[in-house]
Amino acid sequence: MRNLKTSFREKREALNTRAAKVGGYSFVMSALVLAILIVLNIVVSSLPSTWTHYDISAAQLYSVTSSTKAEVQALTDEVTIYWIVQNGEEDSVIEKLLDVYDSLSGNITVEKINPDVYPTFAEQYTDETVVNNALIVESGERSRYISYDDMYEADYTNYYTSGSAAYSFDGEGEITTAIDYVTREELPILYMLTGHGEADLSDSFAESITKQNIETEEFSLLTVDEIPEDADAILINAPTSDISEEEADMLIEYLDGGGKLFVLSGPQEDDEMANLHSVLEHYGVSVEEGIVVEGSRDNYAFDYPYILLPELGDSDITSELSENNNYVIVSIAQGLTINETSDDVMVTSLLDTSTESFSKVAGYSLTTYDMEDGDIGGPFSVAVSVEDSESGGMLVYISSDEMMEETYIAYSSGANSDFVMNAVSWLIGETDAISIRSKSMSYNYLTISSAQAGMIKMFLIGVIPLVYLVFGLEEVFRRRREHT
Numbered sequence: 001m002r003n004l005k006t007s008f009r010e011k012r013e014a015l016n017t018r019a020a021k022v023g024g025y026s027f028v029m030s031a032l033v034l035a036i037l038i039v040l041n042i043v044v045s046s047l048p049s050t051w052t053h054y055d056i057s058a059a060q061l062y063s064v065t066s067s068t069k070a071e072v073q074a075l076t077d078e079v080t081i082y083w084i085v086q087n088g089e090e091d092s093v094i095e096k097l098l099d100v101y102d103s104l105s106g107n108i109t110v111e112k113i114n115p116d117v118y119p120t121f122a123e124q125y126t127d128e129t130v131v132n133n134a135l136i137v138e139s140g141e142r143s144r145y146i147s148y149d150d151m152y153e154a155d156y157t158n159y160y161t162s163g164s165a166a167y168s169f170d171g172e173g174e175i176t177t178a179i180d181y182v183t184r185e186e187l188p189i190l191y192m193l194t195g196h197g198e199a200d201l202s203d204s205f206a207e208s209i210t211k212q213n214i215e216t217e218e219f220s221l222l223t224v225d226e227i228p229e230d231a232d233a234i235l236i237n238a239p240t241s242d243i244s245e246e247e248a249d250m251l252i253e254y255l256d257g258g259g260k261l262f263v264l265s266g267p268q269e270d271d272e273m274a275n276l277h278s279v280l281e282h283y284g285v286s287v288e289e290g291i292v293v294e295g296s297r298d299n300y301a302f303d304y305p306y307i308l309l310p311e312l313g314d315s316d317i318t319s320e321l322s323e324n325n326n327y328v329i330v331s332i333a334q335g336l337t338i339n340e341t342s343d344d345v346m347v348t349s350l351l352d353t354s355t356e357s358f359s360k361v362a363g364y365s366l367t368t369y370d371m372e373d374g375d376i377g378g379p380f381s382v383a384v385s386v387e388d389s390e391s392g393g394m395l396v397y398i399s400s401d402e403m404m405e406e407t408y409i410a411y412s413s414g415a416n417s418d419f420v421m422n423a424v425s426w427l428i429g430e431t432d433a434i435s436i437r438s439k440s441m442s443y444n445y446l447t448i449s450s451a452q453a454g455m456i457k458m459f460l461i462g463v464i465p466l467v468y469l470v471f472g473l474e475e476v477f478r479r480r481r482e483h484t
Contacts, residue, residue: 064100068176075107077183081175082136083112084122091133094151097171108179137178144178173211181213188214188232188428195220197240205237205404208421214428221247226254232428233260238401241271248275252282258392260427264420266401267291267334269364280397283386284341287399288359288376292335293369295356301411305369307331310351310382317385317396317422318350326415329408333400335359335380344390349381350423351398385423396423 064072083098085091102110113121115130122130125138126145135146151171181187190209192198201209201216209216219228221243227234227250234254243251255261265276267290277287294300294308301307308330312318321328330351338347357378360366371377386395398420402408409416 064097064104064172064176068172069104071176071180072101072104072108075105075179075183077107077139079105079108079137079139079179079183081108081110082121082138083110084115084130084134084136085112085132086114086116089132091148093169094133094135094171097175101175135175135178137175137182139179139182142182144181146174146178150174177211177213184213189230190214190216190424190428191228191231191234192216192218193221193234193236193239193243194218195222196236196243198236199238199240199401201237202404202406202409204406204409204417205420208417209424212421212425214424221250226250227259231259233262233424235424236261236263236265236276237404238264238266239273239276240268242273243275245275248278251279255279255282255388255393255395256391260394261396262424262427263395263397264401264403265397266332266399267363280336280384280386280395283345283347283388283395284339285347285384285386285397286337286339288335288337288380290334290359290361290363290376291366292333292353292357292378292380292382293360293366293371294353295358295371296354299354299357301329306333308333308353308357308382310353313349313352313381315348315350315385317419317426320422321415321418326418327412328415328419329412330382330398330400331402331405331408333382333398335376335378336382336384336397336399338381338384344388346387346389348385348387349383350385350396350419351383352381353379355379383419385426394427396427398423 081098081101083094098110101108115121115132122134122136122145125136125143128145128147130145131148133148133151135151137144137146151169151174153168153170192201206216214232217228217231234251251259251261261279263276263280265273273287280287291306292308293305295305299309299311301309309327310330312322312328328351335353335357336349338349341347355378357380358371359376359378359380360369360372361374361376382400383396383398386393386397388394403416404420
């Protein structure tokens with residue numbers, strides 16, 4: 001019994017020692033710190049990904065623009081984004097981007113659908129072959145399918161010269177415009193005039209219109225008595241023959257009644273387009289004969305004086321392009337001259353040639369790029385906007401057929417497409433239309449001259465070691481002085 005009491009007493013005394021108290025204190029503090037870390041981890045894991053993830057990628061692949069934030073945070077409808085992907089095949093870029101959307105609004109829900117478990121799920125939304133990491137955005141009765149290839153784009157424009165393609169990621173643009181599409185009550189309609197050899201929309205043009213959630217309809221002025229009432233704007237795209245006087249009168253009447261018209265029409269070999277030009281002349285803008293040639297080397301591209309690099313005018317259509325120092329390329333254009341107009345009509349030059357430009361009256365039959373007798377001196381405009389404050393009528397006229405050709409869109413790095421779509425948005429009243437550029441995934445290399453490389457080499461090999469040597473010698477001499 002005594003041995004038992006002695007054992008308890010010894011254990012109690014051992015617990016009262018300083019070492020035991022320190023050990024107990026350490027144990028309690030460790031447990032407390034561990035509990036704090038667990039709670040902190042739970043709290044942080046529940047925070048939005050925009051607070052916990054920092055995007056350090058060069059192209060900001062996981063970040064979204066202010067346009068997306070404004071669109072998403074203003075949502076009042078419930079939106080579901082279905083992510084079609086097999087387990088283990090998730091694309092990390094898409095996954096992180098979806099986390100951002102999910103955290104921006106409580107009205108957005110992201111659901112992962114495994115096609116192995118639900119093989120027919122996507123069939124109710126699209127007829128396309130669905131691959132991993134495709135998306136379906138749905139709200140109410142509307143939905144839009146986004147394929148993996150829509151988000152990852154490849155540009156092979158320079159493949160045959162450089163041997164490589166340029167890749168970009170357009171996940172944000174596709175998702176945000178899909179959200180805008182499924183939550184809109186009504187979509188604007190762009191009517192496209194036919195019957196005069198109008199060109200089909202290029203793939204990029206058609207894709208840009210779809211991306212801005214604009215519906216298109218074809219129609220002919222020869223089969224209607226008036227412009228359709230639901231037309232938000234009319235597009236005349238690169239006609240090869242002139243419209244009739246009656247059609248021109250209908251278009252002028254439409255504009256005088258507050259209509260919106262967008263024309264892309266350049267010089268023709270056989271047809272002068274007098275009736276189409278009369279619509280523009282109704283607002284005091286005349287179309288000069290011939291093809292514009294630039295005399296200033298700073299204002300044309302690829303050693304071809306007829307492939308113009310015009311100056312951007314001051315307008316809502318051009319402001320963003322000007323801020324980003326983008327160049328618009330206009331090939332084979334006619335000169336436009338702005339004359340006196342009424343007080344109610346405001347004509348704005350959107351694209352201007354230099355003072356050294358002139359119009360070759362010979363047109364497609366020109367034999368020299370030099371100015372000859374009979375040629376018309378510049379400068380000219382090659383794109384104008386017209387706004388009638390009294391009627392509300394609006395017109396954009398670009399004096400080239402090739403503005404939206406794939407080649408020039410690529411060479412302008414998308415600036416041509418942005419310019420045209422800005423004009424369409426301005427006409428239909430969608431000034432806040434979503435236009436989000438894809439993000440380049442190509443590496444950016446630092447290019448320096450031989451002289452700069454020599455300076456860097458001299459600094460790294462010569463200057464830095466010399467500085468260390470001087471400091472080292474100074475330290476040696478200092479210590480010797482202290483010992484003497």
